[in-house]
Amino acid sequence: MHWRVSSLISCGVAAVAALLGTVDAAHAAMMPPAPARAGLTAVQAHCSACHRETAPGHFDRISEERKTPEGWAMTIFRMQNVHGVRLTQKQLRTIIRYLSDVQGLAPSEIRAGRFALERRPNHPILKLPYNLPVMCGRCHSLARVALTRQPASEWRKLINFHVGQFPFLEYQDGSRDIRWWKIASTQLPAELAKLFPLHSAAWRQWRNRPRADLAGEWIVHGDTPGRGDYYGTALIKRKSWDRYGARYVLHYANGAAFDGSSDAIVYTGFQWRGTGTLGGKSVHEVYFASANGARIGGRWFLDGHAEIGGDWDAARIAGAAKVMAVIPGALKAGTRQRVIVVGRGLRGGVDLGPGTTARIVARRPYGLILSVRVNAHAAPGYRTVRVGGVWKSDLLAVYRRVERLEVQPAFAIARLGGGTLAPVDAQFQAIGYTNVVGAHGKVSAVRLGAMPVTWSVEPFNAEAAKREDVRFAGTLNQDGLFLPAEGGPDPKRRFSADNTGDLYVVATRKTGKTAVVGKAHLIVTVQRWIHPPIY
């Protein structure tokens, strides 16, 4: 089964009747829709044969749960694949939008599991009580659990579904030495309901809040690991109650264009799910608007390669003056270069602090383009960036030497490709640090951001050296992108093993005779057959 849910969720041609005309005034709060008739009617038509409508608009099981559009999509996919529900794409989208709006999650309820919706490749292990990491965090991330809200009775049914569908669960490593079923069928449902209950004040408040209109002009900045920082503007237009179209005029630090466009649905009033292009590549966008509609942030990723993508931060072009980003974020002493100060309302002169001379080359809607000279004897350390009356202190650093490299992520998993399955790549970057001696002789490290380095791989240990993992597992290119080899038994290897590997990813930066080195651990493992929208 192939999950193409993000494209389904956000496909631009959905045709739910526009419930409101275009609201012209930016920031105008939008009223909740009149009863989302189409959604309710679709649930009645396609779901109520099995899920009884026990009260008007209340369906067994369906109405006893709240979750994200991705969560609803996963369940409905199962209704289609396992329980024979037939839906057109349009009906599917209508139901997902309806359920996400009337039984969604409030922004605060998404926080813990947001990394999974953003498909971040190296995610944190959620720290949850009740032995949940062992009980529930083995086959999928705990985000799947933390992005679901339901009463104990429904958690119990979900657990019954798990064992009914995957009877082998209790026999797997991690279950077989504990009384998994006993725990899961007695105390666990109530414990889950305590952590993730159906009813919450956050949802009650969010549900009744007027929706922000996200249309307008925006300033955008972000970074693409392996490629660096970008900046520019976005023009967002509203097409209907929850649909938007966007155009992006963006640049990389070196000025290269990184333009794009997108069609998006905004679920639950704040969850932006777009599909479009960026820099000529097909991408999906998983962004979240702030409650007042003044900020949109999240992550975009390549279609079919969710592990490759970048962070996204957008603020309205209108608003109080503000410095948002400085690109690049670190300047070497004794150089002259182009620097972008991303921000709004940046009027007046500019000052980047001691040892620097900055000249404004151009004023743009997204900020200033500067030409900056850094004195060869400029002291290393952070600089406060001042433009007119506004300033920011932690966005720019001056350095003489890169004294330490930290490869991020420090630990990554890549997956072999093969057959119809695309490999899962791994993107690394080398973050530089320099040391600064402070007031009382105290040395502290100043972060300089991603640095250009030479990339290489080494065996992680003697066993990996013996297996020749470096030769078999894949290749690392000079952008820090690891491309895994083909999967399946390889007759060239001992035991005809798969091309898995255990590697060090090494970043080296040479200045004159000295070299600074940073390392990360990379495991190259077997294919994953499904890429569900919430991993």
Added chain:
Amino acid sequence: MNLKFVLPVLLAGLLAGCGSVLSPGHARRDFLVTGAAPDHLFVINPRTQKVVSDFTIPGAHDYVSVIVPSPSGKVAYVLVNRTRSIAGINLRTGKEVFRANLEQPGERVTCMYAFDVTPNGKELIVYVYRTRLEIDQYRVQAPRFLIFSTTAGLHAKPLREFPAPRRVQMILAKHDGRSFFAIGFNLYEYDLRTGRLIERRGILNWHRPHHLRPDMLAFWPVTEPTGIFSSPIYSTLVGPGTPPGGVPETSLLTLNLHDGHLAYHDIGRTNALIFSTVIGPDRRWAYGAYTQLTKIKMDGTHWRVADRVTLPHTYYSVNISPNGKEVYVGGTMCDVIIYDARTMREKGDVQLPGCADQATATLRVIERR
């Protein structure tokens, strides 16, 4: 495949042929049985190193797993259809002579890899998980033991049913024909006629001095040729002389199906995994398979790894000839290798037609009379 690989195989084949000519009087009638996706059941003659039968199991649905031969060696009971059916296949004709489709109306029933045939060949003991499939929810039911008559034909229904504990991974019939063992959290013994629990002994709570709680995952119910079931069981040795955190230790669990004697013997530090083991007819040597073939010396109470050779790839399932001279490894991929039990040298590699995947199929040895 290049000549370097092919030649030794051919040579080994010829030598094996000579061997059987040189030892007349011991007319061996043992054969190997293995299965493979999507629906194969193979019989292999280890003397000629040839596949002599390639049967098709009806309704296997791309799934062939645990194999249990009848005591007479005439029928093989095979877990197929994604653990939802057991098919009995006549090993001479390939005809399906028994079929239990476990599914019930409104109920999903799966055999959790655990079943055995009674010593008289008359009954099958099957351990199942059950889930009620209701209109909008699943409801997990208590597991059960189902007893089938092997003469029930192609629409077999259980003769008797008993409640069973959860997470049982192995059923083994006791040789007196009156009871059977179930291995799970504990070793349970049940009365075959009434389902009464006769005895329960700890496996996870094995209470061995200086050993932490063990881990065991055995799906290879091999009891030939000795009537002793064996399986690797993993633990950590702690106490005097061990570093903090202890050292990983591999032990062998043995369960004698004649008298119910259960024993554990340490065989050494865990530095290679073993998936399945078999005990030789003289009860002095045991063999284990995974990425290596391990030979274990069973010397009184002192058992230890005596030899280890690297296998060409992973093999889940191991077995031995009734005379103890040949060790077989199979499962996982599409070949069965024959080793000389004494020298641990390869004697031949039998390729399965169409390179069919054996996966978790059990490699069994039957004796034709």
